[in-house]
Amino acid sequence: MYSGIVAMALVALSVVVLLYALHRAAVITAEPLTVLPAQSGWMPQEHALSRFHARWYLASIVFLAFDVEMLFMYPWAVVVIEKGISAVVEMFLFLGALLVAVAWAWREGAFRWA
């Protein structure tokens, strides 16, 4: 069942290898050049790799909470016809509760960070 995926991955990897090989053949010099990061020509004052202030971390927490829910959603989608209306009611009560939580998070400003 997964042989197709493996084959596709092999094709993709060979495309990458082919491109790099083509580049090696066509480029003016295969050796990469080392340069300073682009800052309009100024010398960098420090390395850019640093603790970045991700101001949307609240949103990412809400995302995680909601994302776990997708674990239930996919299997549920397959059986909803079988199980009938009760499955629909249960799932959407659950989703409704989550959406209320999202609305609350929104009111608290979790999605505003500019």
Add this chain to the structure above:
Amino acid sequence: MAESVVTTVPGGWAVLAGILLCGLAFFAVALDAALSARAQGTGGGWGAPLGRAARLLRQRRRSTVAADTLLWRIGGAGMLVGAFLMIAVIPLGEWTLADLDVGVVWFNTVDVMVWALVWLAGWGANSAHGLVGGYRFLAHGLAYELPLMFALVAPAIAAGSLAVGDVAAAQDGVWFVVWMPVAFLVFLIGVTGFSVWGPFAPALAADIGGGVLAELSGVDRLVLQAGRYLFLTAGAAFSVPLFLGGGAGPVLPGWAWVLVKTVAVLAVLVWLRRKLPLLRPDRFMEIGWMVLLPAAVLQDLVVSLVVVWKG
């Protein structure tokens, strides 16, 4: 799945699938270049993809001081590989490479991988522009990913299956796009999102000097850029079995209809890009959570009520 509606072909056909994917992506680049040339009043542009590829193949690679090169290159090449993985589950008419029970989830898995790839490509360069770009993409991802997942679920509910072939086959009479337009729209927004493309390109925007792309040259830049267009193509192709009836259509064989529909979706996406401004991550966060997400959930509710009603 006891019996499948599609025939799984041997792995060797992956080469053909890859060629088709590249051909369609090439079309997308050419169309974009032609539209750009027309807007600038210069005409031409159809040959641009060849020229751009040749330029990057001839250009020297570069690295920045103290760059995290391994992660940086994984981010770039991963974009190209990811798009190929995505199309493995898309049936071309009656044939498919991998008839997974969970094809829709597979699509979802690959598109979430993009989060890591784009961020790595931004982080690895050790450049402030790339760093800001990478985090901009993550902020976008937080807002488009959940609505996209719910949009993916809608066709699966209606078909009662997560196998892409079954979803396509379930649209015998009416295409899903007709009665789940919201899910279709949200899906397309998600596709442009994980392609870091059009309105979702602030991670690569001019205001931060190209962001994630700011330090890339040569073939490293080529694989990342190609990966974005391949992802856009793969996403457009995935909308066909999910919402547009798969290979259904008069006269032409199924595989031809899949290609025709893919080209149509792709062309619309490429054309729209030039008309739409960038969606700033801080503004889109609220739109994603407070408009798209409830809309997609409501769409799922409507779809599940309809299927339960019908039987």
Add this chain to the structure above:
Amino acid sequence: MGLSGALARLAVRATRVLVVEVPGHWATRMEVEHQLLRRGWRPAWTPADADVLAVCGAPGPELSELVDRLWEQMPGPRVRADITSPGTVGSALDAAAALLLDTPHHRTDAQERAQEPEIPEDADHGGHGGMDHGEMDHGEMDHGGHGGHGGMDMAPEGIPLAEGGEDRDGLEMDVLHLPLGPVLPFWPAGLVLRCSLQGDVVVNAEASMVDGRNDDEDDGAGAAGPSAGPAPAAVVRCDQVMALLALAGVEDAAACARRARDALLCGDEDAARDAVERLDRTVRRSWLLRSSLRGVLLLDRAGLERHGLPGHCRGDAHDRLLSRVERIRAEAGGTEPTPAEDGGVPWAVVPDLVTGLELGSVRLAVASLDLDPHPAVQAVGHG
């Protein structure tokens, strides 16, 4: 050789040009932009993506140093074109295209150039002592000032690591220093905005002009080459509108503004009027554009007074965009002589205006203002 020659010819059709504008040489820059698009070339945003470095005008000592460093950052094949007047743009670009085809030359260049950047042992990184804000440097770590960071771990490859500083919520966050300009796409020529960033928020900024132009002594480009003189106000405004639209990401509208600008510049009044009308329609109709520019640098009456800004800056970036397009229409239509503008925005106030904004908003905010270093400064009210 045939194959690599064919590849080179193909590649040159997609050439990307990094355009450097020496303040005052707007006419050359616009001509370069016009001509490279006609060749099917495109501007590059960073040296990584550039094949040609087009320097418009003769840079002063400070800008020269920056341009040299940008030149070192270009991957190659690379060609530098020094263009001093609009008239020589065509031949300079022709020469650049010809040199780009010369593969042996670029192979030699790639071998002979420095393979690694030169990082001064104990340089004042960024070359500006005034940048070390006292309040940023109170971290517990001893960094010994930028004069002599001897600690090996503190400065891998000769560049220090980022240090913490308090953010607006009192959390300690790393501070990055990122100078914006003078070589940045869609950025006012010559302006340098040294930003301290926490995440993508500008927590501190200082503005200056490269080579100290706008100081009393005119040492820089003015002496070094023929400046093109004041630009027609409508052309400048079109250029600013193009920059703002390009930064907002509406490419078709930005292209339209660019065409209007070039038509105005070469005196093609009918084409200009058409393009401006189309621009006006596009800008007004796009609610997505409005939603992305709404609220960016909102200035009310009190804000204008506090910063000493002219009245036409009132509102947010979208208001300023609309009023600018309106003025262009009036000027291009030539129906009535437009009243003189009540002055531009002095660049010195930019830091006050943008501190606390996120980087994308900073770019939109700057592009939405008529900054004074722009060549239009002498042209204001030309009628």
